[in-house]
Amino acid sequence: MDGEIGDFLRSRRARIRPEEVGLPSHGRRRVPGLRREEVAQLAGVSVDYYIRLEQGRGPGGVSDAVLDAVARVLRLDETEHAYLLTVARPQRKGTARPSRPRIRLGVQLLLDGMERTPAFVLGRRMDVLAWNALGDAVNGFSALAPAERNIPRQVFLDAAAGDFYPDWAAVAAQAVANLRIDAGRHPDDPLMAALVGELSVKSTDFRRLWADHEVKECAYGTKRIRHPVAGLLTLPYETLTVPTDPDQTIVAYTPEPGSETAERLALLGSWATTARTVK
Numbered sequence: 001m002d003g004e005i006g007d008f009l010r011s012r013r014a015r016i017r018p019e020e021v022g023l024p025s026h027g028r029r030r031v032p033g034l035r036r037e038e039v040a041q042l043a044g045v046s047v048d049y050y051i052r053l054e055q056g057r058g059p060g061g062v063s064d065a066v067l068d069a070v071a072r073v074l075r076l077d078e079t080e081h082a083y084l085l086t087v088a089r090p091q092r093k094g095t096a097r098p099s100r101p102r103i104r105l106g107v108q109l110l111l112d113g114m115e116r117t118p119a120f121v122l123g124r125r126m127d128v129l130a131w132n133a134l135g136d137a138v139n140g141f142s143a144l145a146p147a148e149r150n151i152p153r154q155v156f157l158d159a160a161a162g163d164f165y166p167d168w169a170a171v172a173a174q175a176v177a178n179l180r181i182d183a184g185r186h187p188d189d190p191l192m193a194a195l196v197g198e199l200s201v202k203s204t205d206f207r208r209l210w211a212d213h214e215v216k217e218c219a220y221g222t223k224r225i226r227h228p229v230a231g232l233l234t235l236p237y238e239t240l241t242v243p244t245d246p247d248q249t250i251v252a253y254t255p256e257p258g259s260e261t262a263e264r265l266a267l268l269g270s271w272a273t274t275a276r277t278v279k
Helices: 004-014 036-043 047-054 064-073 078-088 105-113 133-139 151-157 168-185 190-202 204-212 260-278
Strands: 119-122 128-131 220-227 231-242 245-253
Touching: 004 036, 004 047, 004 078, 036 047, 036 064, 047 064, 064 078, 078 168, 105 119, 105 128, 105 245, 119 133, 128 133, 133 260, 151 168, 151 190, 151 204, 168 190, 168 204, 190 204, 231 260
Parallel strands: none
Antiparallel strands: 119 128, 119 245, 220 231, 231 245
């Protein structure tokens, strides 16, 4: 992913108007936003240095001070700034096929103990690694083949995703923004390259969003799901990183007790238990 930093910086230059940073805006511009030489000037580095940085040919020891200055000029938020630091100095690893991630027994027991809370674990590439009974009742993970238990693949390739997520556009944008952060942290991951390639070929929506180079982590928020049994669920969620594995994240839906969604989840849990008993 040597072109990752260049694509990212170019996309961020394009969204800033010269007058926003005190530069004259007269004259014709071939591309929108700031020119490379203008970013270099404002960041206090040579034009050649910035061009090499944007082309992925910058020195491996590029300093925090330079990257901080570029981030300031391009008005990067905290997540974008952290992403720039990551892709500017990627930690290259071997290209061996990654081993299948393991969920510690304690993590699974924690999920199972959250009987009234739908919860699941996401790993690299937003693969779904584990879940509890109510999390499965909401999302239907166990009904999927292992290779299909992946959030971006479900969002962009499942024909029912538009009905399942009433706010599909927002869910899709967030999935891509999260996926790009993971891609920046693991630039040599062949499974990530394969996933991005597959989604780019099969989904024009994914291809468009991926080209935007948005990066955004979402530690909490609210997601709406239209469940085929429980109806419309409004699900606040929290995410927690597993301390022993920073690539694994527990996602828990936390509707307010007594709310309509909480009552519907209770009924869904009862329904799911009955369905398992019948089988």
